[in-house]
Amino acid sequence: MNAEKRQQIFERLQAANPSPTTELEYSSTFELLIAVILSAQATDVGVNKATRPLFKVANTPAAILALGVDGLKAYIKTIGLFNTKAENVIxxxxxxxxxxxxxVPDNRKALEALPGVGRKTANVVLNTAFRQPAMAVDTHIFRVSNRTGIAPGKTxxxxxxxxxxxxxxxFLLDAHHWLILHGRYVCVARKPxxxxxxxSDLCDYKEKTEY
Incomplete structure (x- = not known):
């Protein structure tokens, strides 16, 4: 795919959604960090259901630490892998x-040193909270990048x-959000x-559907 096509793609994505953001609910950088840690192999909807009551009673590092592992588990037990996540969050x-x-630190090295924070989680926090040009590639973005031809890769x-x-x-600061939303609602896994x-007219995908 050439640069002109990529330019047009992101112009259209921007026109359709000028101010994209994460679907995780948060009101501070710390809340975002915790929500992203909890979101691994879980849906944003499921995480939001758990963090709404949690953040009402504990939304600082000290407050969640005071809950302890068992106290935290009571709030996040509906989320997949909650046992491991509770320990990492504490x-x-x-x-x-x-x-x-x-x-919450604003650099990758310090973020990735935190338990439960990998490269993808660090990228989300760096991009969404600190507005740094980081790209958190999840399954949706990986699929869209390969299927459309925007940025094909094996890993x-x-x-x-x-x-x-x-x-x-x-478009770099907001590209992560446009691509994940596109993959979540339009360029879906089984049948785009x-x-x-x-x-669609700019996309390299050959087996286009009518739906």
Missing amino acids: KTCRALVEEHNSV VLEVEKKLLRHVPKP RCGACTI
């Missing part, structure tokens, strides 16, 4: 209190690097909704 809250003065890291290199700079797609 460890992360302890690290934030003891090493970062309860402030998540390869797709991430290609997106950072090929997405036109004016090509008939409802605003970029």
